[in-house]
Amino acid sequence: MMRRFWVLPLVALAGIATMNRRALSAEPEGGAYQWNLPKGFPKPYAPADNPMTAAKVELGRYLFYDQRMSVNGSESCASCHKQELAFTDGRAVGLGATGESHSRSAMSLVNIAYSATLTWSNPEMRSLEKQALVPMFGDHPVELGLHEGDSFLPTLRSDARYRELLERAFPGETDRLTIANVTMAIASFERSIISARSPYDRYHYLGEDNAVTDAAKRGETVFFNQHLSCFRCHGGFNFSDATMSEADPNRRVEFHNTGLYNLPGTLSYPAPNVGIYEFTKAPADVGKFKTPTLRNIALTAPYMHDGSIATLEGVIDHYAAGGRAHDNPNKDPVIGGFALTRQDRDDLIEFLKSLTDDAVLHDPRFADP
């Protein structure tokens, strides 16, 4: 039995609340590279041995789009990371230069500078410079299919444009076109792809009430509803709990099992996509993957690490059911399921669509040179 003897209403004091709208503004910095970040967005981390420069970003852009960076000249980084799709490829799983499929979906590179870990399920992969080596030289699966000693470096070295770009990016070095410099330039370009001016940002930070629809405004309330708990993992300015910045580059990342599978046996997820268990070998880590950012999420279908859900509606239904394999023992307790009206579901999708940043999709700084 409960006896209630005090109720303290807080609503009466609500009048003090006013809208907190932050203005976008350029942030002049002393360094060489101008991030031009809006308020609310911290300065991204760049490693001390690869500070951002405009020249490296520009060189990285050329390399990112150069199909000579693959074994047979058929693919570049941009083959799986297309600007018009928020730097994903629209496929359930990636496809390498030799026709070999990846086991997982290509992740968006938008705001990758803010990602504490970079891949779906490797907790140790925190360096964009190191990550670039995986698609370049990896054999399982073959992505770009390069090998050390291939002709791609001499080919690029003979290109007058690259000689000019390299001289600006790595002045004073005798051998400028090295694998290390290639990865540093690509990493710098990837870090430069910042999305911070979606309609939601204009509404939320700039106070442009008409930047988003009424449905998106209602959807924002649904997204931050504490029963649904969407924001518990997809929280903060980048809508992901795997976020870091210059102030905290070593931040520990939580990975989550969202109840996608519950196969019988030791591994409840289909190999090779067993989550961070692949690296930790802890049974409790089977099926745990990184929380991707929701920025531009409307463009990055199909969804989840293996592209196994085709639409945003399908993803919401998955979470509403508490996971389609809701009895997976490793499932995150936050994913408890919820009831949602059709109106709430439609509004939530409108909110997610308001995170699409057209500027990034068309920004010539990120486009194929």
Add this chain to the structure above:
Amino acid sequence: MPREKVTVPEQDGTMVEYEGVPLREILRKAGAPLGGQLRGKALTTYILAKAHDDYAVVFAIGEVDAAFANEQILVADKRDGKPLFGYQGPFRLVCPNDKAGARSVRMLESLEVVRLVK
């Protein structure tokens, strides 16, 4: 009432300063059993925190009492010096020592002090 500030990490790792009144002080002002009164059956008292979206969590009174867990739970109305708005406010709880965020109730609307009687 005394106002305090606490700096905590958000989900994205950025550090944010919340400002408000300690939950303990609000409870004290409301006459909840604290200090010398918090003994015996009074220790079955708990606080039910309810939000605008009907979300609710509880805290045992001993969690906030200085002689027990002495948690510095804040009823905040400002974030980085600005009033909380929208899905955050106008009031929210901030539980600096909770590892999970689920008890840091946003859109806080009421605090009910309840004694469990068996």
